[in-house]
Amino acid sequence: MDSTDTGLFGPDSVTWKLHAEPILLLAGLRSLYLQALHPRAMAGVAQNSNYRRDAWGRLVRTANYVGTTVYGTTAEAEEAGLRLRRLHARMTAVDPATGQRFRVDEPDLLRWVHVTEVESFLDTARRAGVPLDDVEVDGYYTEQRRSAALVGLDPETVPGTAAEVAEYYRRVRPELRMTKEAAETALFLTAPPLPWKLSLPARVGLNLGPLRWAYLGVAGTALALLPGWARRLYGGLGLPTTALSAEVTVRALRFALTALPRDWREGPMRRAAEERAARSAALSG
Template sequence: MPFDVLAPLGSRLRLTFLGQPTGVPAWETALEDGDDAGFFAPDSAVWAVHGRMATIPGGIRALLTQTLHPGVLAGVVEHSDYRRDPLARLAGTIRWIFTVTYGDMAAARRACAWVRGRHRPVEGEYVSARGAYEHYSANDPVLAAWVHLAFTDAFLRTYEAFVGPVPGGADRYVAEWAVAGELMGVADPPRSDAALRARLEAYDADGQLGGGPRVEEVVAFLRRPPLDPMLRPGYAILFNAVLESMPARHLALLGLQRPHLGPVPLPVRAAAKATLAVVGRALDPMLPAEAAARRRLARLGAL
């Protein structure tokens, strides 16, 4: 595909993900600074998973899964501008992920401290899935754990679905990314794929997850966010492919179904892989955050 066709797509993708159509944000360039190799090495499962385009559907799946906890959902609905300025929230999340993944330890800790500081005033009351009024705080260990579990599961499963087996295995990714959970105040995050699955199921078995009108409202927004018209067809393909990858129980709570035509499932995974391949060609071959981290590692003699 000629570059002159992909260039407009690349600029719209950068504007969506990073808040600017050209150039590299200063925070990404700053990942070259620092005095240590960071929490994750270039041959880590974290670098492998977070360095691929599967993080895009991973983000969609993480948001859908996080929505299932009424306490987490209340914090998003009542304390964020996700409807008015969803791209700012997306850019902030991407900055946190890449800083923890590719930055030195001090940068990773600062990024997590900044997010936890932003979460400090996020509190209120919500109606639990059992119908009781509960107090919530975004930094509450139970809610922070659900966010971490949803993130870890989403990025792991979408990598497996759209790329293949994780280098070193799923257990390696879960164990490595547990560091991010600890930095965000999660007590004893899971360190194996089996433990991750068990922890996710325990929230549901304990009656902590639920659907309802508020969930449906957020799901409707996630299905059709206010994206640039050029990005909407590809997003629709990825959204449907994410549904195909999710557990039936979570889909039922979300009021969603896997894509189908009558009784026949639609083959959306191949279309999603093709979409991600085009996105990858429209963007830089190596993430600027990873390139900056590699320059730091070379300077430190750690490559």
């Protein structure tokens, strides 16, 4: 492995700046609520995933994948993308509306998942107070076309600016709706089972009520951060004050997270990437 390889993006990228923010954990939850509104995408997940039995394991695997594509070496990112493409290539699902079987790696579905994920990262971060100007916003979307290529998309077919993302949402919105699977997934995301290490104390009588209420608040904030049209699909959560309250909450949460010790906020992938970047800078200097 090249000890100076900073991967697909590098220390001068908007991607590294944005993904250094721990508030993106909340953004990931927001993206899942949004993705659930696409009936075919939701069918692909519901018919192929064991997320109900292993919700936290799936969350960890997804976080590791994103971390690898952002902070891993070029070879590590490409290998992670290859594994994901091979996994998706074996999966099919049945369209709940037409009864037709389809592949879960159809470009339209991969594009939906990609756009909702990167838009959630960016929108959540900006509303939490991360300083990003319009040029950086477009730069992030353009950079993330490299991530889209990893899952098998043609980068030229992926929105690469804020205006293109807005236009993409405008085009896809007629396909979105609240289905039984979407409602069940949203309910599961709002009140998932506790990880097993936390569930053990509950079995012996320890009150974990505050932890559950704290997570419920996080989930409620993620829902409130959705675009107004998406909140309305979830049952009319489109009041003007909803977005404002969510922004106040997410800014306070970011402040609390950034106050944590650095070792708590930075994972090993990021630290390893920064060490490679430092070696690269020393050699080039």
